[in-house]
Amino acid sequence: MDGRARRVSGLGAWLPRRLRAPGRDAVRLRHDLEKDLHDGAAAGMSALALELGLISMAADDPGLGARIDAAQGLLRRVLDDLRGVGTALYPPMLVSGGLAPALRTLAEHRNLRLRLDLPGEELRPETRSRVALLVADHLHTLCAGSVVRIRVRGRRLIRVRISDKPPGLPRARQHRAVLRCG
């Protein structure tokens, strides 16, 4: 590759990249998986934590008490991991809060600085989920401290623009996606 080709190739890194939104079936599957995780494994482990708390009350032996405390600590860490998996599958705030709270929550967890520019009118639930998962999947790839701008426009044809600037990089990277809805 000669010098000009290298320069053109280098410029290409800054051109907008295309992102693909998950399909309707994938959105439904991810939603159901998060619900199963929440109502099944996570609920069971929270109940187990209570059970350990009760056993701890009855334990007279300090050595046994310490082992129960350690088991509870391990359980909390496992629950933390499950929360991370659940959030990556389908942000739980999307159901209760909508698009903006779901993305802000994710940005808070990943220490990203987020600027949102969303349509004034709430998107239809299915469209909202597809947009949220498209953006959320991208946010999961960014390093802490990145500044992210997200712009969503349209009703039937939704256009999503994401620009992200990781700390230390001279300029923002651009990403685009178009979703046909309805």
Next chain:
Amino acid sequence: MRVAIAEDGALFREGLVLLLEAAGHEVVGCVADGNALLAIVATEPVDVAVLDIRMPPEPDGGLVTAERIRALRPDTGLLLLSHYAETHYLMRVLEIGAERIGYRLKEQIAGVQVLADTLDRIAAGEIVIEPVLAKRLVQAPASGDNRVGALSERELDVLRLMAEGRANNGIAKELYVSTKAVEKHIAAIFGKLNLPGDQTVHHRRVLAVLAYLRARRVDG
């Protein structure tokens, strides 16, 4: 203390009843949804109602029910439990009320002492906020505003405990210092962060701290 519970997970609900009874509390009702809990609170005296946030009526039956209970029986304390510790839920909780209310992770109240401490603080009129969430808010990198960076190590500890909703004596106990020392640290924090509001009114102070911590990380 007279406690009523609404939780749609049978295993957690039963475990919570056992733990509450072991801690010496009386469980006056134990149901699987918000509407049934509201019926109990309407007819029975209840000191604190414990509610799962994510339960029927879906999606956030616990928050809707807590709102109704607060309107019906303002003196009844509310403890909202969740699998997730999120700022969005915290803001919804604070919209319901800033006194006699708590929001905690389910697995974090799985011990007699911590459960008793949480319920006692709610019954005493405090706001109880999940420490995991308070810590995350305090540690968050600032979006241009770095006034938190000007706080000393000890002031950061006090700020985190204020964000948990702890009163001065609670902070003093936690840090093994006098309440006078805590008051001094709080005055310094309010000065450095340029926080408005009356530091002596507990719930206003907590709200001021939380509003500040939230604002420094919300950009858009």
